[in-house]
Amino acid sequence: MGFFDKLKKINIFAGFGSELNDDFYDELEESLILADAGMDTALELVAQLRQRVREKGVKTLEEARACMVEVIAGALSTGGLELNLSTTPSVVLFIGVNGVGKTTTIGKIGAQLRGEGKKVLFCAADTFRAAAAEQLTIWADRAGAEIVKQHEGADPAAVVYDALSAARARKSDVVLVDTAGRLHNKQNLMNELNKISRVIDRECPGCARETLLVLDATTGQNGLIQAKQFKEAAGITGIVLTKLDGTAKGGIAVAIARELGVPVKYAGVGEGVDDLKPFNPVEFAQALI
Numbered sequence: 001m002g003f004f005d006k007l008k009k010i011n012i013f014a015g016f017g018s019e020l021n022d023d024f025y026d027e028l029e030e031s032l033i034l035a036d037a038g039m040d041t042a043l044e045l046v047a048q049l050r051q052r053v054r055e056k057g058v059k060t061l062e063e064a065r066a067c068m069v070e071v072i073a074g075a076l077s078t079g080g081l082e083l084n085l086s087t088t089p090s091v092v093l094f095i096g097v098n099g100v101g102k103t104t105t106i107g108k109i110g111a112q113l114r115g116e117g118k119k120v121l122f123c124a125a126d127t128f129r130a131a132a133a134e135q136l137t138i139w140a141d142r143a144g145a146e147i148v149k150q151h152e153g154a155d156p157a158a159v160v161y162d163a164l165s166a167a168r169a170r171k172s173d174v175v176l177v178d179t180a181g182r183l184h185n186k187q188n189l190m191n192e193l194n195k196i197s198r199v200i201d202r203e204c205p206g207c208a209r210e211t212l213l214v215l216d217a218t219t220g221q222n223g224l225i226q227a228k229q230f231k232e233a234a235g236i237t238g239i240v241l242t243k244l245d246g247t248a249k250g251g252i253a254v255a256i257a258r259e260l261g262v263p264v265k266y267a268g269v270g271e272g273v274d275d276l277k278p279f280n281p282v283e284f285a286q287a288l289i
């Protein structure tokens with residue numbers, strides 16, 4: 001079974017005539033929009049497909065499908081897909097709105113990094129609810145990671161400071177920072193992220209850093225709006241797209257990659273520790289259509 005088997009397919013070639021005519025392209029455009037690719041991206045993808053079909057002298061639907069996979073994979077291949085973990089420690093900050101899967105994703109990535117033999121430290125900078133640190137502690141135990149936490153209501157930037165000191169002292173390879181879910185339009189919460197970022201700059205100058213925006217793929221085009229605003233307010237180096245196992249339509253991945261130029265680096269397809277994988281554009285494009 002493929003990793004993306006649970007992904008809702010865009011059956012873009014079903015029910016179409018067998019000819020690659022204007023009707024075919026119109027219906028394809030429609031399907032892409034319905035699959036959350038968004039209007040601009042759908043138009044762009046279809047224009048690229050038309051060009052490719054013309055250049056290659058493609059005649060059959062099957063060949064056109066292969067071209068479409070190339071076009072979608074191309075749109076998804078924006079920037080490096082691997083995390084930059086080149087320094088010891090490296091720091092990865094996880095941000096996003098409530099309930100998208102930040103804490104779960106940290107657990108899953110932590111387990112994978114442990115599997116690669118890395119020394120991993122979780123930082124419980126979501127101090128908003130006591131339950132948040134408890135949840136992260138459970139994941140730390142499961143993943144074999146260490147954790148630094150403080151009391152509920154503590155200053156998140158202070159927890160990050162502690163975690164970075166601990167990471168240096170214990171020679172951790174990677175620090176994964178959990179943050180409280182926040183709305184992309186709440187200025188004080190965004191300021192808090194900037195404060196965390198400044199602490200990392202000060203305490204770990206020159207260290208490899210990533211800021212991953214976690215997005216729930218089932219939120220569709222709203223996810224694109226979130227991504228735009230988080231990108232402006234916090235600067236993001238990659239996206240984790242979660243819940244691709246549910247009612248999500250995968251077109252959103254293409255829209256984000258194309259419109260923001262930020263790569264999707266991981267895909268989540270369930271709640272279990274193994275239900276996350278580094279993102280593979282070709283595999284995803286094949287699964288999608």
Ligand SMILES: Nc1nc2c(ncn2[C@@H]2O[C@H](COP(=O)(O)OP(=O)(O)OP(=O)(O)O)[C@@H](O)[C@H]2O)c(=O)[nH]1
Pocket residue numbers: 096097098099100101102103104105126132179180181182214242243244245246268269270271275
């Ligand atoms: N089906 C599915 N569920 C997921 C996935 N990732 C996370 N979840 C579930 O989504 C719910 C929320 O996950 P959390 O990791 O707590 O989300 P969060 O972003 O940390 O939430 P807050 O800290 O409250 O902002 C949990 O029930 C997870 O098990 C996924 O890829 N697929």
Ligand SMILES: [Mg+2]
Pocket residue numbers: 102103104126132178179181
């Ligand atoms: Mg959380």
